[in-house]
Amino acid sequence: MGLMTRWLDPDEQRTWRAYLTASRALMETLDRELQRDAGMPHAYYEILVRLSEAPGRRLRMSDLAELTGSSRSRLSHAAARLEASGWIRREDCPTDRRGQVAVLTGEGFATLAAAAPGHVEGVRRHLFDALSPAQVDQLRRISETLADHLTDSGPN
Amino acid sequence: MGLMTRWLDPDEQRTWRAYLTASRALMETLDRELQRDAGMPHAYYEILVRLSEAPGRRLRMSDLAELTGSSRSRLSHAAARLEASGWIRREDCPTDRRGQVAVLTGEGFATLAAAAPGHVEGVRRHLFDALSPAQVDQLRRISETLADHLTDSGPN
DNA sequence: CCGGTTTTGTTGAGCGTTCAACTAAATCCG
DNA sequence: CGGATTTAGTTGAACGCTCAACAAAACCGG
Numbered sequence: 001m002g003l004m005t006r007w008l009d010p011d012e013q014r015t016w017r018a019y020l021t022a023s024r025a026l027m028e029t030l031d032r033e034l035q036r037d038a039g040m041p042h043a044y045y046e047i048l049v050r051l052s053e054a055p056g057r058r059l060r061m062s063d064l065a066e067l068t069g070s071s072r073s074r075l076s077h078a079a080a081r082l083e084a085s086g087w088i089r090r091e092d093c094p095t096d097r098r099g100q101v102a103v104l105t106g107e108g109f110a111t112l113a114a115a116a117p118g119h120v121e122g123v124r125r126h127l128f129d130a131l132s133p134a135q136v137d138q139l140r141r142i143s144e145t146l147a148d149h150l151t152d153s154g155p156n
Numbered sequence: 157m158g159l160m161t162r163w164l165d166p167d168e169q170r171t172w173r174a175y176l177t178a179s180r181a182l183m184e185t186l187d188r189e190l191q192r193d194a195g196m197p198h199a200y201y202e203i204l205v206r207l208s209e210a211p212g213r214r215l216r217m218s219d220l221a222e223l224t225g226s227s228r229s230r231l232s233h234a235a236a237r238l239e240a241s242g243w244i245r246r247e248d249c250p251t252d253r254r255g256q257v258a259v260l261t262g263e264g265f266a267t268l269a270a271a272a273p274g275h276v277e278g279v280r281r282h283l284f285d286a287l288s289p290a291q292v293d294q295l296r297r298i299s300e301t302l303a304d305h306l307t308d309s310g311p312n
Numbered sequence: 313c314c315g316g317t318t319t320t321g322t323t324g325a326g327c328g329t330t331c332a333a334c335t336a337a338a339t340c341c342g
Numbered sequence: 343c344g345g346a347t348t349t350a351g352t353t354g355a356a357c358g359c360t361c362a363a364c365a366a367a368a369c370c371g372g
Contacts, residue, residue: 005273012284015292018299019283020202023179024225025306035330041358046176061321069180074359076322081358098320098367117161127175128168130305131298136171138294142287143174149286150181191360197328217351230329232352237328254337254350 026126033122038115040085043070044078045119048087048112051104058103060093087111182282189278194271196241199226200234201275204243204268207260214259216249243267 008016031042038045050067051057059067065075079102082088087108093099104112128136164172187198194201206223207213215223221231235258238244243264249255260268284292 005276006280007276008279008284011296012292015296015299016279016283018296018303021225022299022302022306023183026302027179029306032330043358062319065321069177071360072321073323073361077358080322093320096320096368098365100321120161120163123164123172124162126306127172127302128164130301135294135298135301136168138291139298140167140171140174142291142295142298143171143178145286145291146178146182146283147174150178150185150282188360199328218349221351227330228351229331229353233328236352249350252338252350254335256351 029126030119030122034115034119037118038111040111040115043068043074044082045112045115047075047078047082047102048104048108051088051102052109052112056103057109058091058101061090061100061102064102082108185282186275186278190271190275193274194267196267196271199224199230200238201268201271203231203234203238203258204260204264207244207258208265208268212259213265214247214257217246217256217258220258238264 027042034040034042034045040048046068047064050064051059061072061075061079065072068075070078079088079090082102083090085108087105089103089105091101091103093101131139183198190196190198190201196204202224203220206220207215217228217231217235221228224231226234235244235246238258239246241264243261245259245261247257247259249257287295
């Protein structure tokens with residue numbers, strides 16, 4: 001931590017504020033749409049998606065937390081709610097007696113299937129439709145770079 | 157709303173997931189740093205910043221909500237907390253008897269001044285240092301495009 | 313094999329956000 | 343002017359997330 005602060009120059013300011021505005025607006029919009037149309041926040045939708053893609057539609061809580069980029073605590077609370085909604089079920093892990101396995105229920109899969117088209121449409125409308133193909137490519141590279149950078153220097 | 161869903165192709169999927177991972181990680185990291193070093197979430201920091209930049213370090217609640225991209229309700233709750241912390245104060249608006257004006261206190265300004273260098277350093281480390289100048293420029297254009305697009309088609 | 317450490321997952325409190333409902337003042341318009 | 347509508351801001355309940363504390367099982371080193 002040096003002594004002199006390297007403040008943001010006007011261009012960097014502008015970039016940072018545009019980024020904040022856009023990413024906040026994007027996520028809020030998608031979150032609201034999903035809440036309205038499917039009765040769940042985006043974070044829960046992501047959990048169901050990951051489960052639906054896993055073999056047997058089941059995943060260890062740890063792996064699910066990793067995949068969705070959430071803390072164990074967060075996932076635990078989320079799983080409790082998803083279970084109460086009947087969208088997942090938790091089973092004991094046969095190979096590790098500490099472990100739990102989250103399983104997507106039929107009802108959960110049906111709910112996801114019903115929600116997916118509208119949500120994908122939203123992602124398209126609010127993100128991909130607004131950008132040129134070149135920009136989409138740029139956004140991918142930028143995001144991958146940032147994600148790498150952030151997980152290297154770690155959650156501290 | 158058409159009948160056929162235009163699903164995301166593999167490239168779009170990859171872009172979307174990378175974006176989600178990166179933006180979530182970035183905001184969580186900055187939020188945690190700010191909470192640790194300054195005892196406030198990023199959203200509250202932004203409120204103080206906007207107030208500090210306003211003439212007289214004061215803004216109508218409405219304008220402040222607009223500038224920080226938050227709902228009236230959110231800002232109202234936030235203002236209550238910031239007031240309890242002694243960082244802002246609320247006054248009646250002289251020209252509109254419905255109105256309230258949020259004013260940054262000396263203590264609020266001092267807290268902000270103490271928090272700013274560390275936060276800016278964080279933004280630099282986690283965002284700007286990871287990207288090339290060209291990428292920063294791309295990110296700015298992308299963000300501005302998205303922000304425009306999202307505020308046009310509106311909060312629905 | 314045994315004691316310390318790490319890993320897995322849960323829990324409860326506290327906080328911030330959303331949403332809907334509400335009050336009060338300002339504005340609009342016939 | 344006067345009644346309807348719009349705008350400003352607040353409130354409380356419900357919800358999701360964070361953080362710290364915790365229990366239980368697994369792992370690791372001597």
